[in-house]
Amino acid sequence: MTLRLYDTRTRTVRPLQLQRPGHVGVYVCGPTVQATPHVGHLRSAVVLDVLHRWLLATGHTVTFVRNVTDVDDKIIHDAGHNDEPFWALATRMMNAFTRAYDAVQVLPPTVEPRVTGHLPQITALIALLVDNGTAYESGGDVYLSVKAVPSYGEISHQDPNKLRQGEADDTLKRDPLDFALWKAAKPGEPQWPSPWGPGRPGWHIECSAMAVEYLGTAFDLHAGGLDLVFPHHENENAQSTAAGHAFATTWLHHGLVTAKGGEKMSKSLGNSVLVSDALRQVPAPVLRYALGSAHYRSTVEWSDQVVADAAAAYDRIATFVRNATEAVGETAPVEQPGWEEFAAALDDDLGVPQALAVLHGAVRRGNTQLADRELAGLAGTLGLVRRMLTVLCLDPISDWPTSGSSELTPVVDRLVALVVDARAQARERKDWAQADALRDRLTEAGIVLEDTADGVRWRLA
RNA sequence: GGCCGGGUGGCCGAGUGGCUUAGGCAAGGGCCUGCAAAGCCCUGUACGCGGGUUCGAUUCCCGCCCCGGCCUCCA
Numbered sequence: 001m002t003l004r005l006y007d008t009r010t011r012t013v014r015p016l017q018l019q020r021p022g023h024v025g026v027y028v029c030g031p032t033v034q035a036t037p038h039v040g041h042l043r044s045a046v047v048l049d050v051l052h053r054w055l056l057a058t059g060h061t062v063t064f065v066r067n068v069t070d071v072d073d074k075i076i077h078d079a080g081h082n083d084e085p086f087w088a089l090a091t092r093m094m095n096a097f098t099r100a101y102d103a104v105q106v107l108p109p110t111v112e113p114r115v116t117g118h119l120p121q122i123t124a125l126i127a128l129l130v131d132n133g134t135a136y137e138s139g140g141d142v143y144l145s146v147k148a149v150p151s152y153g154e155i156s157h158q159d160p161n162k163l164r165q166g167e168a169d170d171t172l173k174r175d176p177l178d179f180a181l182w183k184a185a186k187p188g189e190p191q192w193p194s195p196w197g198p199g200r201p202g203w204h205i206e207c208s209a210m211a212v213e214y215l216g217t218a219f220d221l222h223a224g225g226l227d228l229v230f231p232h233h234e235n236e237n238a239q240s241t242a243a244g245h246a247f248a249t250t251w252l253h254h255g256l257v258t259a260k261g262g263e264k265m266s267k268s269l270g271n272s273v274l275v276s277d278a279l280r281q282v283p284a285p286v287l288r289y290a291l292g293s294a295h296y297r298s299t300v301e302w303s304d305q306v307v308a309d310a311a312a313a314y315d316r317i318a319t320f321v322r323n324a325t326e327a328v329g330e331t332a333p334v335e336q337p338g339w340e341e342f343a344a345a346l347d348d349d350l351g352v353p354q355a356l357a358v359l360h361g362a363v364r365r366g367n368t369q370l371a372d373r374e375l376a377g378l379a380g381t382l383g384l385v386r387r388m389l390t391v392l393c394l395d396p397i398s399d400w401p402t403s404g405s406s407e408l409t410p411v412v413d414r415l416v417a418l419v420v421d422a423r424a425q426a427r428e429r430k431d432w433a434q435a436d437a438l439r440d441r442l443t444e445a446g447i448v449l450e451d452t453a454d455g456v457r458w459r460l461a
Numbered sequence: 462g463g464c465c466g467g468g469u470g471g472c473c474g475a476g477u478g479g480c481u482u483a484g485g486c487a488a489g490g491g492c493c494u495g496c497a498a499a500g501c502c503c504u505g506u507a508c509g510c511g512g513g514u515u516c517g518a519u520u521c522c523c524g525c526c527c528c529g530g531c532c533u534c535c536a
Contacts, residue, residue: 011465031536044536074534153464156531162463163532203534225536226466232535255466256536262528266535293485294474299467299529309473309486316485319499353475357484367500371493432495439497450498457499 003058003347005221006297008229008251009155013349017249018220024055025063025215027248029207029224029232030112032069033093034078037100038272039291039302040257040265044225046288047254047296049106050392051223054346057391065214066109067207068094070116071200076189086190087116100275104288105393105400113210115201119192121209122201125243126181126194134242138172140184140197146177149238155251156230179235181205204235211236212245222248226256227264254296265302273302282307285400288393289314296350313360317389318396320363324370324382325397326457331379333387333395338362342388352392359388373453402460416447420456423449 003016018024028048031041048066055062070090079086094114101108115122126142129135134148146152146160153160160177180202185191191198211219217240224233233251240247256264259271266272278287290310294300325331338358345354366381389395419438426434439449443461450457 029536032534034534037536041536047536072534156464158464158532226530227535228531229465230531231533254536256530258529264530264535268534297466298474301473303473305472305486312487313485323499351475353485354483357475360484364501371500427495430495436496448498451494452499 025219027211028066030066043291142182143178218246223252334383
């Protein structure tokens with residue numbers, strides 16, 4: 001069984017085709033580092049992280065490229081507003097994105113190229129397009145001639161002639177469809193030298209140049225949000241095609257996050273929930289579960305209900321892992337019967353929801369084994385569950401070890417034991433009022449007691 | 462206006478031409494428990510509306526309604 005993915009260009013789910021067997025080259029359109037990340041950005045990262053981890057889990061080596069757009073109109077504008085250099089703002093925001101990714105354990109990309117570090121590659125690509133006649137210089141700008149690319153529209157399935165034209169304020173274009181590869185410098189703006197005079201790259205050309213720099217002219221997978229299909233990916237493809245590059249074999253797009261009104265979450269709509277705020281509301285693994293548990297192509301609505309459901313589901317899983325580990329000791333993740341079903345779900349266009357159904361089935365089985373004291377079977381189930389959780393980066397033990405204060409654990413353990421002993425004495429003389437009062441005091445302190453066949457277990461609420 | 466996606470039980474969310482019709486949450490019942498907690502079992506019988514194709518459609522086709530995305534920056 002090999003991984004099959006939905007390809008936007010052909011609109012089909014088909015086996016992932018690779019340039020080199022065993023190796024996957026992935027290019028992801030990362031953020032424009034203009035503002036702090038919201039949960040929509042994080043959904044993108046989480047969804048593609050599951051893809052990344054699944055490719056690794058199935059034995060591939062992966063070159064995972066996620067670019068950073070660190071110069072563009074908005075960054076320049078906002079920086080000017082703050083009276084700071086554009087690169088200071090860009091760096092600050094890039095760091096905020098990195099912190100957000102780290103918070104939910106997104107694997108770092110193999111390389112994280114920035115536009116400002118690739119001007120030579122970008123200008124070289126533009127020069128190639130000018131030389132072969134598909135692009136033209138006009139007043140210090142350079143534009144791609146869309147009509148020179150017959151395949152234009154093949155990614156987004158748009159008919160160029162039916163596109164609603166925006167404000168035709170740019171008289172430098174030969175055709176309204178043409179788009180800028182290079183923008184002549186305006187006074188006071190960041191600029192780099194080029195054969196067409198000082199300026200800076202257009203938005204789309206950077207990705208074409210950086211993808212080729214790190215993955216070659218033909219590579220396996222190009223991914224990004226659904227909102228990038230047009231014009232960004234269409235234009236990227238057009239430029240690269242015009243340059244004679246095969247470019248990406250498969251184009252993958254994930255769904256967006258909506259805010260309360262059902263509208264797409266975005267900074268410009270003013271309905272963003274910042275990652276930093278979300279993390280104050282929910283634990284990081286729950287945030288990861290909430291953003292990653294729906295199918296990657298579906299829309300996720302960000303609501304209290306969704307968050308609460310994610311918390312309940314994750315807690316159920318985490319509780320099982322914790323209880324089972326207490327019963328049979330720490331068990332290494334291992335693939336065993338049940339794994340195939342999980343793998344088949346992920347191979348089918350990253351069917352995370354079905355995979356989670358398999359996972360929950362295993363958890364239920366494990367809980368039964370735990371109750372029946374079938375410890376040998378339980379150990380196996382625990383290993384399987386943890387193996388599945390590892391792919392999703394949701395394993396409470398290896399991915400989300402209880403944070404900090406480990407040196408306090410033995411101390412708390414003894415203090416709790418003190419109360420548990422007192423409660424046990426109360427229970428022995430059937431003084432339920434006293435027993436419950438002691439338990440209530442612990443509950444107030446955030447400690448939950450559970451009476452089991454093996455004695456009393458405690459945990460933090 | 463053009464292109465695209467979606468409307469599934471109380472909620473979220475998969476999926477399928479008919480079969481024991483995912484999974485989670487919530488609800489009700491039961492088991493376990495002194496009571497809880499955790500867990501297990503059972504129950505709920507859903508597919509926007511109207512046509513059509515079919516022995517049979519939630520699943521295919523057509524029309525309609527509604528929601529959302531893109532056509533401007535956007536994960």
